[in-house]
Amino acid sequence: MSKYDFQLATEMLVTWKNSFDDYLKSNAALNPKHLIAADTAIGQIITKIHEENNTDSNIKNLNFQYLKMIQIANDIHHLKSINDETLPDWLEDELETVFLKIKDLLASLEKTLN
Numbered sequence: 694m695s696k697y698d699f700q701l702a703t704e705m706l707v708t709w710k711n712s713f714d715d716y717l718k719s720n721a722a723l724n725p726k727h728l729i730a731a732d733t734a735i736g737q738i739i740t741k742i743h744e745e746n747n748t749d750s751n752i753k754n755l756n757f758q759y760l761k762m763i764q765i766a767n768d769i770h771h772l773k774s775i776n777d778e779t780l781p782d783w784l785e786d787e788l789e790t791v792f793l794k795i796k797d798l799l800a801s802l803e804k805t806l807n
Contacts, residue, residue, distance in 0.1 A: 697742055699803035703796060705735040710792050713766055717773075717785065729766045736763070742802070751805070755798045762791045 713728050730736075736759060743756040765788045772780045 697738070697802075697806060699799050699807065702735060702738045703799050705733075705738065706792070706795055706799065709733060709735050713788075717769070729763060729770050731760065731763050733763075735759070746806070751798060751802055755795065755802065758791050758795045758798065762788065762795060765791060 709728060716728065732740075739756055739759045743752055746752045765784060769780065769784055769788065772784075
């Protein structure tokens with residue numbers, strides 16, 4: 694039996710991204726605090742993996758990329774909350790890039806750690 698459920702982690706990541714995308718597309722003033730906190734469900738899994746394997750460079754990168762994704766989400770939320778219409782496309786593009794990096798890292802770690 695695997696120590697970590699990377700498939701579940703990937704599903705949680707995709708769910709997080711879909712929820713955040715819904716927030717971005719919505720004109721309603723939704724409050725995505727459950728999405729921009731570092732202790733989301735996927736964040737808790739990544740934190741556990743990082744705490745138990747903090748010398749592995751891929752796991753350090755996974756943790757870094759996750760924290761980066763949350764920071765970008767916070768930046769986007771801030772711009773939307775102050776009704777700043779200048780939300781740069783590159784910020785959403787960067788969120789997508791980091792999301793894909795995390796997804797790839799989870800797939801890679803599933804092969805190496807399990």
